[in-house]
Amino acid sequence: MSLTYLTGFNNEHESQALPNALPQGQFSPQQCSYGLYAEQFNSTAFTAPRAQNRRTWLYRIRPSALVGKFQPWPQSQWQTAPIRSQGVTPDPLRWDPLPEPTAPTHFIEGMQTVAANGDAATQVGVATHYYHANRSMEDEYFYNADGELLIVPQQNALLAHTEMGRLQVQPGEILVIPRGVKFQIKLVDGPIRGYVCENYGAPLQLPERGPVGANGYANDRDFLYPSAWFEEREGDFKLLCKFAGTLFQADIKHSPLDVVAWVGRSAPYKYDLSRFNAMNTVTYDHPDPSIFTVLTSPSDSEGTANLDFVIFPPRWMVAEHTFRPPWYHRNLMSEFMGLIEGVYDAKEKGFVPGGMSLHNCMTPHGPEADVFEKASNAELAPQRYQDTMAFMFESRYPFIPTDNALSSTALQSDYAHCWHNLPKLFNSTQR
Numbered sequence: 001m002s003l004t005y006l007t008g009f010n011n012e013h014e015s016q017a018l019p020n021a022l023p024q025g026q027f028s029p030q031q032c033s034y035g036l037y038a039e040q041f042n043s044t045a046f047t048a049p050r051a052q053n054r055r056t057w058l059y060r061i062r063p064s065a066l067v068g069k070f071q072p073w074p075q076s077q078w079q080t081a082p083i084r085s086q087g088v089t090p091d092p093l094r095w096d097p098l099p100e101p102t103a104p105t106h107f108i109e110g111m112q113t114v115a116a117n118g119d120a121a122t123q124v125g126v127a128t129h130y131y132h133a134n135r136s137m138e139d140e141y142f143y144n145a146d147g148e149l150l151i152v153p154q155q156n157a158l159l160a161h162t163e164m165g166r167l168q169v170q171p172g173e174i175l176v177i178p179r180g181v182k183f184q185i186k187l188v189d190g191p192i193r194g195y196v197c198e199n200y201g202a203p204l205q206l207p208e209r210g211p212v213g214a215n216g217y218a219n220d221r222d223f224l225y226p227s228a229w230f231e232e233r234e235g236d237f238k239l240l241c242k243f244a245g246t247l248f249q250a251d252i253k254h255s256p257l258d259v260v261a262w263v264g265r266s267a268p269y270k271y272d273l274s275r276f277n278a279m280n281t282v283t284y285d286h287p288d289p290s291i292f293t294v295l296t297s298p299s300d301s302e303g304t305a306n307l308d309f310v311i312f313p314p315r316w317m318v319a320e321h322t323f324r325p326p327w328y329h330r331n332l333m334s335e336f337m338g339l340i341e342g343v344y345d346a347k348e349k350g351f352v353p354g355g356m357s358l359h360n361c362m363t364p365h366g367p368e369a370d371v372f373e374k375a376s377n378a379e380l381a382p383q384r385y386q387d388t389m390a391f392m393f394e395s396r397y398p399f400i401p402t403d404n405a406l407s408s409t410a411l412q413s414d415y416a417h418c419w420h421n422l423p424k425l426f427n428s429t430q431r
């Protein structure tokens, strides 16, 4: 399917699916063209500073207020912080890909929470989820009042139908859906799976570039927003939502994806991770992974993110007289990782595409024993890391894994063994 997109991160985009549907010179005319209703959508406070303010004006067939009464929708696998878990542990954790559902399952039904931190009610922290879907959402629509969704497909493309239009996203690309935007996820070429970071905090933004200058990392122009598109569809549908940690459903007699025109900065967007302009050392030592930050959700403490979304893309490694893989380390920040494709440099075995790992605050980790041995003795010719894409959801708040994730058959019982045969190399008589 060929979709058209608008380019530029956080621009005030505008788009209309019918000519002259978008009012000119004002947002709220006495009567909108085509008999549309105007609706303001704010995913930041009215009074948020201009640079952070995200709002969109929607011109729609019916206002969002036309919806039935919400009732709880029993769906137990999507959980919300604060999480009370029996199994908190400072041990490093790693999972194989989670088992696929056997029953027909759409994107919201197939969302399983792996870990969460902070408290959604105070707009602090994030949750990490794993999704599977083997069927498209058809008569079900969804929005999340608890946070923004960063979706990282790992298997097969998905098609998002949203209030602002349609976006197709494949493994190697990401999709961000602002808090509150109504959407459906459709299958394109078979069952889908991947990762989600639900961000309860400040919306994701591009990190500063500092002395790197005016270019590099993720470039604004590579972020793609949808063109206006609408459904004029009536029937017996369900609007699902998550609010204050509970999933709800309401009857709705029309498609809520009925926005004919829109203008503003709060809209879903996608980004192709292969566009990331990686910076790295051309001299020596392994820099901190913050050089690979694609998007960040700041917290109230400068430089100490609620969420950093970091990738490990294909790249040249040229550091001289250097141990090139990640060093052994312990970190204030908590690190949740996933692998979209290929092999990750610190872990050649056991961390597989579709798998996950969790190294919480101060949990020591680093290269597995075989990688240490190999990298300590490798000839340091320039080397190209190819066909690989790992990522990290990094947060200042420790991730509390859910009981479901801790009792999953996919949890590896022997992960820490990857370091257990690191030899003692110390020899006080040999420098």
Ligand SMILES: O=C(O)Cc1cc(O)ccc1O
Pocket: 287, 288, 289, 325, 326, 327, 329, 335, 346, 359, 365, 366, 392
């Ligand atoms: O632990 C990890 O594998 C992620 C990571 C990668 C890196 O290159 C440096 C630090 C870091 O935490």
Ligand SMILES: [Fe+2]
Pocket: 329, 331, 335, 359, 365
């Ligand atoms: Fe790490």
